[in-house]
Amino acid sequence: MGMKVIGILGGSSDQATAEYYRLLNQAVRARLGGWNTAEVVINSLNFALAESWVRKGRREDAGDSLAARAAALERAGADLLICVSNTLHKVADVFTAGLGIPFLHIVDPTAESIRAAGLRRVGLLGTRTAMAADSHLSRRYAERHGIEIVVPDAAAQETVDRIIFDELCNGAFLPASKAVYLEIIERLRARGAEGVILGCTEIPLLVTQEDRPDLPMFDTAALHAEAAVALALAG
Numbered sequence: 001m002g003m004k005v006i007g008i009l010g011g012s013s014d015q016a017t018a019e020y021y022r023l024l025n026q027a028v029r030a031r032l033g034g035w036n037t038a039e040v041v042i043n044s045l046n047f048a049l050a051e052s053w054v055r056k057g058r059r060e061d062a063g064d065s066l067a068a069r070a071a072a073l074e075r076a077g078a079d080l081l082i083c084v085s086n087t088l089h090k091v092a093d094v095f096t097a098g099l100g101i102p103f104l105h106i107v108d109p110t111a112e113s114i115r116a117a118g119l120r121r122v123g124l125l126g127t128r129t130a131m132a133a134d135s136h137l138s139r140r141y142a143e144r145h146g147i148e149i150v151v152p153d154a155a156a157q158e159t160v161d162r163i164i165f166d167e168l169c170n171g172a173f174l175p176a177s178k179a180v181y182l183e184i185i186e187r188l189r190a191r192g193a194e195g196v197i198l199g200c201t202e203i204p205l206l207v208t209q210e211d212r213p214d215l216p217m218f219d220t221a222a223l224h225a226e227a228a229v230a231l232a233l234a235g
Helices: 012-030 047-055 060-077 085-097 109-116 136-145 154-166 175-190 220-233
Strands: 007-009 040-044 082-085 119-123 148-150 197-199 217-218
Touching: 007 012, 007 060, 007 085, 012 060, 012 085, 012 220, 040 060, 040 085, 047 060, 060 082, 060 085, 060 109, 082 085, 082 220, 085 136, 109 136, 109 217, 109 220, 119 175, 136 148, 154 175, 175 197, 217 220
Parallel strands: 007 040, 007 082, 119 148, 119 197, 197 217
Antiparallel strands: none
16 A cells, blocks of 8 residues: 655644544545554654744744754655644745655645635634734735635734633633634624634634534644645555
């Protein structure tokens, strides 16, 4: 069986990394049946590092550490690379430089799903870094895929970010926080969002399509994992 090994830059957070592991194995089993599961190698960092990099704007430290980890995954036998954090894709240009294996960017399979649904203007929920004006995510959606991104106002961004770091990344999924997120999503819809990107890989653990059946939601973790498996099984 010609299954490629998926290298995972994980730990940001452990909640998202565990969900990716589940999704990857689920996708392989769905495609191949039987007892098949994904071939993976994981480099899982201490989330305290990622929290510090993101909240203190330590881009250089993030890039250097993730570059070393990506290289270690390639040496460990990874045939392709994914990163479980939308936010840490900000330094993807740094940690993929010099790699001899392909990197699957989280925006691309999400954008393909958005375009397939016929949408061009969508909301984005994520960390403050991910939602910032002209963020690395917004630029890629716009420049590579022609998708306009709508983000919450500054106060709502603070709330979304706080819930991600203080609750979701610690495994706390509270009904009150879900209600807050759904209210923010409705405000994005009122501003013309035709759908919403769950642009932090912990958010789908709190909010799902079932919560708003009439508004397309794009689970970046699930779409990313599905695309990674497709690449791992191709050719």
